[in-house]
Amino acid sequence: MSGRFTSYNARIASNPYVVGSFACIGGGLFGLDISSMSGVLNNPSYLKTFNFPNPAAQGGIVAAMPAGSLVGSLAVTQLADRIGRKKTIILAGWIWVIGSILQCASVNRGMLVVGRIISGISVGLASAVVPIYQSEITAPSIRGRMVSLQQWSITWGILIQYFIQFGCSYINGVASFRIPWGLQMIPAIILSLGMLLFPESPRWLFDHGHEQDALQVLADLHGGGNTKDELVVLEYEEIKQQVHFERTEGAKSYLDLLKGNNPRRVMLGMSLQMWSQLSGMNIMMYYIVYVFEGAGLTGIRTNLIADSIQYVLNVALTVPAIIYIDKWGRRPMLLVGTLLMGFWMFLVGGLQGRFGHWGAPDGTGRQVWVIEGNMAATKAVIVCSYLFVCSFAITMGPVSWTYPAELFSLKVRGKAVALSTASNWAFNTALAFAVPPGLNSIAWKTYFIFGTFNFAAFLHVFFMFPETVGRSLEEVEEIFQQGHTFTAWKIGRSVGRKTLDEVVEKSKEIEHDGRKEGSLEEEKGHVEQRA
Structure with a gap:
């Protein structure tokens, strides 16, 4: 019995789908945090406990998490290469537990902010290292699908935590927000303990002198344990070549990011993560309560139900992207997504500007831009918000995590992906802080700003982003070794294939x-x- 159980565990731990998808729990932590804030913005107990934060104060509370994530993602530049991808993920889980405990027990804004910063460090670590780990343990044919699971796990984290928040909203007192904040540590505990059963990245193992272990991990993951399998041999030989080449160039350092064609790749990774934040998804996740309040929805329960539909759509529409990301390609998804998101943002802004006015619908005297007495306009804003989220979920969301993870060589991958993710958190921090004052001052014009960002992203992707679908991580090198001579939109799927x-x-x-x-x-x- 014990032997069969051990054999079963070995099969589970060597299944690339299981290994890659389990690590995605790290991405789910980010989703949990989004809902942990968006679900309490109009909670009377939360507002009373933290002294009714104004837009600037609330922006600061929300921004504390991505600020910590910025620190965590930068730390990956060292941790991922020194202690390994697997141990960094485990560390992220335990840091999240500490942050969750502090948030759950917080009695003032200062304690809440500290707890959110610590949780943010965890999210930063996980968001940077999980895509690296997934890209290095999966075959090229399914790499996009596996890394895009990072985005899907984020959407599940948002949805699950939001429904917990919704259920707890019927509880009177501080338990209505403390219970959800306490429960969110459970996935992190599962992540840290479960990762002990899974293998380290074979590329990291080879780079640190464990060649036979690396070969065996590749065989277990991609060849059913057969070290002579053609795909296993191909990957092993490519890794060997890459590591040998990088060792001849000397020790790793941050200066490597400035050598050769690395600056171009670093800028592509960082700018894509930047555009994913500037798309406006930040508004639709963190501050959807404010968006629907401005659309004219009244009542806490009504608003929460409308919000939950948006989160369900976010989960559901990410599924087609996961299934077809390795067939559709990265460029088409980004180009279509940025155009659609820009269109929906301009529609929301136009509807708000045409039919809204300054008012105080919640009876507290707080002035907001709101649509009143026009149910058609209210429904149109809600539908456009839903369509915006659907457009993000099926395009930019998954690709923004997949593309940076497959751009870089092994020598700089840990540092470069960490910098790309740091770009995400830097802009996430800025927007989390700026959106509430923005909605409070320029109102509907805020949506026009984000719509313009989306159209700018479309132009950037079209002219600068080559296709990487279906290539091994080492084959991507062939594209960028052409230097500045290649034209992004002319790169075919056969370039760089060996x-x-x-x-x-x-x-x-x-x-x-x-x-x-x-x-x-x-x-x-x-x-x-x-x-």
Whole structure:
């Protein structure tokens, strides 16, 4: 019985779908945090406990988490290469638990902000290292699908936490928000304990001198344990070539990010994460309560129900992207998504500007831009908001995590992906802080700003972003080795693709050159000794 159980665990731990999807719990932590805030914005107990924060104060409370995430994502530049991808994910889970405890027990804004910063560090670590881990343990044919699960897990975290918030809204007193904040530590505990059962990244193992372990992990994940499998041999030889090439260039450092074609790739990764935030999804997730309040929805329960529909759509519409991301390609999804999101944002802003006015619908005297007495306009704003979220979920959401994880060589991947993710959190922090005052001052014009960002992103993607779908991480190198001569929209899916024979032949050349160099050094030593 024990033997069968061990064998079953081994099969589970070597299934790339199971390994990659389990690590996605780290992405779900970000989703939990989004709902933990959006669900309490109009909670009377929350408002009373934290002294009725004004738009600037509420923006600061929300921004504390992405500010911590910025720190955490930058820390990955060191942790991912030093202690490994797996251990960094485990560490992120335990830091989240500490942050959740502080949030749950918070009695004032200062304590809440500190708890959110600590939780943010965890989210920053997980959001940067999980895509790296997934991209390095999956085959090229399913890499996009697996890394895009990061976005899906975020949507599930948002949805689950939001329904917990909705259920707890019927509880009187501080328990209505403390219970959800306490329960969110459970997934992190599961993540940290469960990751102990799964393998380390084979690329990290090879780079740190564990070649046989790396080969066995590749065989377990992609060849049913067969180290002679063609795909396993292909990946192993490519990793060997890449590591050998990088070792000949010297030790890793941050200066490597400025060498060769790396600056271009770093800018692509950072700018894509920037555009994902500037798309306006930040408004529709953190501050959807404010958006629907401005659309004319009244009553806490009514608003919460309308919000929950949006979160359900976010989960559901991410599924087609996961299934087809490796067929549709990265560029088409980004181009279509940015156009659609820009269109819906301008519609929301136009409807709000045409039919809204300054008023105080909640009876507290707080002035907001609101649509009143026009149910058609109210419904139109809600529908456009739903369509915006659907457009993000099926395009930009998954690709914004997948694309940066497959852009970089092994030597700089940890640092470069961490910087890309740091860009996400830097703009997330700025927007989380700026959106409430923005809605409070320029109201409907805020949506026009984000719509313009989306159209700018479309132009940037069209002219600068090459297609990477279906290539191994090492084959992506072939695209950028062309330097500034390649034209992004002309890069076909065959550019950079290698056959097994080509990879093996190249590996033999490297080994031959290595033996030749070793022989020369040995002969030189003999001559010096005789002298």
